[in-house]
C-alpha cells in the first residue's frame with residue numbers, strides 16, 4: 001500500500017467527462033489498496049474567465065478580492081471530483097486549501113506556503129476516504145484566502161506530498177511528460193525520460209508552463225521526486241529528480257520560450273551610487289518580480305544611464321504607474337515600455353562543462369535574421385530577449401540546432 005499524491009490540471013478536469021475519467025484513474029489506485037490525495041485545478045479556462053470578469057469591473061482590482069474570486073474555480077472542481085467518486089461508490093471528501101491545512105503569507109495572488117498541518121487529511125485518509133484538495137489556494141493566519149500564483153496547483157501538490165511524506169507524487173496533465181520544448185510549438189520536440197530539478201526549474205521559470213517554477217523549487221528543497229504524465233493515456237512520463245553525474249553528458253536538455261515578458265526602460269537615470277538600489281527596492285516593495293536587468297552608461301552622456309529590465313506582462317501596468325509617479329523624484333527622463341518581446345532560453349546542466357554554446361546559439365539566431373535585445377546567462381542557461389514576432393521561428397531554429405536527432409533518453 002502506497003500513499004500517493006496525484007495532481008490533475010485544468011485540461012484533465014475540463015468537463016464532466018474528463019472528471020469522470022479522473023475518477024476512474026483514482027479508482028485504479030484505490031483498488032490496489034493505495035491511499036490517494038488528489039489535488040485539482042480549476043476546469044480549463046475558468047481561472048482566465050474569472051480574471052476577465054474582474055477586469056470588466058475595474059482595471060486594477062484589489063488582490064485580496066482577486067484571490068477570493070479565483071479560489072472559487074478550484075472549489076467547483078473539488079466538489080465535482082468528489083461527486084464523481086461517490087457515483088462510483090468510492091468514499092471521498094473534498095477540502096479547500098484551508099481545510100487541508102495550507103497556511104500562507106499574506107502576499108495575495110502570489111502567496112508563499114509557510115506551513116502545512118495535514119492532520120485533517122490524515123484523519124480523512126484513515127477513515128477510508130480519497131481526499132480531494134483544492135489546488136492553488138491557501139489561507140493566511142488571519143483567515144484570508146490566498147492564491148499561489150498562476151499554475152499554483154502544482155505547488156499545492158508538491159508541498160502536500162512533502163508534508164504527508166507521500167511515496168509517490170504524480171502530476172497529470174495534457175502532455176505525456178516534459179519535452180525538449182513545448183510540443184505544441186515545435187512538433188519535433190522529444191519526450192525526456194528524466195530531468196534534473198535545476199534544469200526543470202530553469203525551463204519552468206523561463207516559460208515552460210508544464211510545471212510552475214515555484215513548485216519545482218519546492219520539490220528540490222524538500223527532495224520530492226515527481227513524475228509528469230498524461231491523464232489521457234498510460235504512457236510512462238518524465239521523472240524529475242536530483243541531478244546524477246551522467247546527466248552532464250547532455251549539453252542542452254531543453255529550450256523554452258516565454259511570451260509573457262515585457263520590457264521596461266527608465267531613460268537617462270542619473271548615474272550615481274544608490275540609483276539601482278533605489279529602483280529595484282521600489283519594485284520589490286510593490287512585489288513586482290524582475291527578471292533580466294541591463295544597465296549601460298552612454299558614452300555620449302556619462303552623467304546618465306538607461307536601466308532596462310523585464311517583468312511579467314501582468315505586472316507591466318503596475319511597474320509603469322510606479323515609475324511614472326517617481327519620475328521627478330528619481331530624476332530620469334522617461335519610462336519606455338515594450339510588450340512585443342519574448343525570451344528564448346536553452347538549458348542544460350552539461351553547459352557547466354562545455355564551451356561554445358552561446359556562440360552557437362547566437363549564430364543560429366543570426367542565420368535566422370533575429371535581432372537580440374538583451375542577453376543573460378547562468379552556469380546552466382542562456383537567455384535572449386527577442387522580438388515577439390520572431391520568437392517561434394527562433395525557437396524552432398534553436399531546437400533544430402541543439403535538440404533534434406539525438407538519442408539521449
Ligand code: ADP
Pocket residue numbers: 008009010011012041151172173174175177178179180181182183184203207208209210211254
Ligand atoms: P495543466 O493544466 O495540467 O497544469 P498546463 O497547461 O499548465 O497544464 O501545462 C501543460 C502544457 O505545457 C502543455 O500542454 C504544453 O503545451 C506546455 N509545455 C510547455 N513547455 C513544455 C515542455 N517542455 N514539455 C511539455 N509541455 C510543455
Ligand code: ASP
Pocket residue numbers: 009010041042047048073135136149150151152153154
Ligand atoms: N487554476 C489556476 C491557474 O489557472 C491554478 C492551476 O491551474 O494550477 O493558474
Ligand code: MG
Pocket residue numbers: 009151154209210211212
Ligand atoms: Mg499548469
